[in-house]
Amino acid sequence: MKKMTNPFAGSNNVGGLYVKDGRLINERREGESGIAEAARIKRAVKNDRKINRIAEGIELAENKKNWRELEF
8 A cells, every 4th residue: 555645744835834933824815705805806807907908008109109200
């Protein structure tokens, strides 16, 4: 029979917990329900899309400005 080994043996960070100066330090996020997590992710995605739209608009405006300055 194969002997089982601990996959976390020797690891300093397991699921947001780590040992510092002999004490267990909790670096995990606060408890959050699935609905709250989904709302947070949805808000982050919406914010990223908004930022991308603004950046694309600025880039298009700069391209138009450069196009108008060209002389043929």
